[in-house]
Amino acid sequence: PGRFTALSGIVRRIIDDPKLIGSIAEIAESLRDVLTPHVGDRLSTPLPDSVQDVLADARLRLGRVNEVLVAIESPVEDARQRKLRAQTMTGRTIEQLDIAIEGREGYVAFVSGSRESPRLEVAPLDVGPAMTEGVWSQRTAVLTSATIPSSLASRVGIAPDGVTVADVGSPFDYESNSMLYCAMHLPNPNSEGFRAAVHDELEALINAAGGRTLALFTSWRSMDEAAEALRERIDLPILTQRDLPKPALIKAFSESTETCLFATAGLFQGVDVPGQTLSLVVIDRIPFPRPDDPLLSARREQLGPTAFSEIDIPRASMMLAQACGRLIRSSTDRGVVAVMDPRLGTARYRWDIVKALPPMKRTRNRSDAEAFLRDIAETTRV
Numbered sequence: 001p002g003r004f005t006a007l008s009g010i011v012r013r014i015i016d017d018p019k020l021i022g023s024i025a026e027i028a029e030s031l032r033d034v035l036t037p038h039v040g041d042r043l044s045t046p047l048p049d050s051v052q053d054v055l056a057d058a059r060l061r062l063g064r065v066n067e068v069l070v071a072i073e074s075p076v077e078d079a080r081q082r083k084l085r086a087q088t089m090t091g092r093t094i095e096q097l098d099i100a101i102e103g104r105e106g107y108v109a110f111v112s113g114s115r116e117s118p119r120l121e122v123a124p125l126d127v128g129p130a131m132t133e134g135v136w137s138q139r140t141a142v143l144t145s146a147t148i149p150s151s152l153a154s155r156v157g158i159a160p161d162g163v164t165v166a167d168v169g170s171p172f173d174y175e176s177n178s179m180l181y182c183a184m185h186l187p188n189p190n191s192e193g194f195r196a197a198v199h200d201e202l203e204a205l206i207n208a209a210g211g212r213t214l215a216l217f218t219s220w221r222s223m224d225e226a227a228e229a230l231r232e233r234i235d236l237p238i239l240t241q242r243d244l245p246k247p248a249l250i251k252a253f254s255e256s257t258e259t260c261l262f263a264t265a266g267l268f269q270g271v272d273v274p275g276q277t278l279s280l281v282v283i284d285r286i287p288f289p290r291p292d293d294p295l296l297s298a299r300r301e302q303l304g305p306t307a308f309s310e311i312d313i314p315r316a317s318m319m320l321a322q323a324c325g326r327l328i329r330s331s332t333d334r335g336v337v338a339v340m341d342p343r344l345g346t347a348r349y350r351w352d353i354v355k356a357l358p359p360m361k362r363t364r365n366r367s368d369a370e371a372f373l374r375d376i377a378e379t380t381r382v
Contacts, residue, residue: 021037128157
């Protein structure tokens with residue numbers, strides 16, 4: 001719906017026809033009404049009749065807008081630019097409408113956003129052909145990241161003989177300065193006692209670290225429950241992602257060595273807190289993507305039995321690597337990454353994930369992690 005609201009504003013700058021402009025704005029309200037019941041859902045192909053009818057009507061209205069735009073002639077350069085902008089956005093919107101209405105093979109439609117602001121998404125199951133046509137066949141590209149998954153080239157349509165892979169390593173001494181602790185004695189994450197056991201682990205580890213903790217959770221509920229439990233059990237300040245906007249939250253955390261920050265997936269990346277403030281990163285579960293994600297569920301159906309290894313494992317590995325990357329931000333940083341999910345040490349796919357993480361020394365004994373954290377705390381107090 002927001003696209004049509006924005007389009008009506010752009011068209012208004014070149015066409016003085018309130019009725020025509022109003023017809024564009026009306027699409028936004030109609031589309032919002034039919035999409036709201038489907039928020040978070042994958043849509044059928046062809047689309048539900050209620051959605052299809054609104055899109056077909058939108059296509060006719062934008063066709064009339066386009067006809068009016070084509071007929072506009074002006075010697076004024078500013079007017080020409082306004083016309084071009086309106087034509088470009090109208091044309092792109094019509095293209096997207098055509099893809100949605102036709103229900104083209106290889107695309108999946110779903111509704112994202114919130115009930116107040118739903119958004120119809122129509123995404124290709126395979127981005128490779130579009131990337132090949134628009135990028136790889138036309139230019140050389142350099143893709144860099146600290147957490148590029150091994151399957152990226154095939155996922156974006158790059159042939160094996162068309163890519164050179166270089167791993168330049170890291171300037172940080174992970175093996176000496178960091179430790180990966182897996183709480184293998186904890187119950188399965190789906191069991192009833194898992195969250196209480198996580199709270200016990202958090203209490204012991206945070207006390208050993210003297211605060212200095214970034215605890216990352218895969219759900220808001222888990223974060224809230226942990227914060228509520230730990231505030232009653234430790235005499236250290238705890239901030240959560242609900243307390244402040246992200247910049248202010250990170251600033252408050254970075255300014256106090258005793259403060260703990262409890263957050264969700266939004267802080268798995270983009271947090272840079274070098275120095276003494278952070279020496280413990282706790283991750284409650286392996287961050288597998290949601291099984292009901294509309295786009296990923298369609299891609300899983302397309303891949304069949306190999307979907308878990310081609311979609312879920314690479315994505316979880318990348319997310320976990322990004323979360324681990326919050327710990328060591330400079331050559332002098334030291335600390336522990338504690339993963340509460342015992343599957344990291346027991347599942348058949350564990351090494352696919354562990355190999356994607358920084359080369360930290362590893363332990364399954366909490367006492368090792370506590371000793372390392374106490375040593376860091378003592379060193380920083382000297």
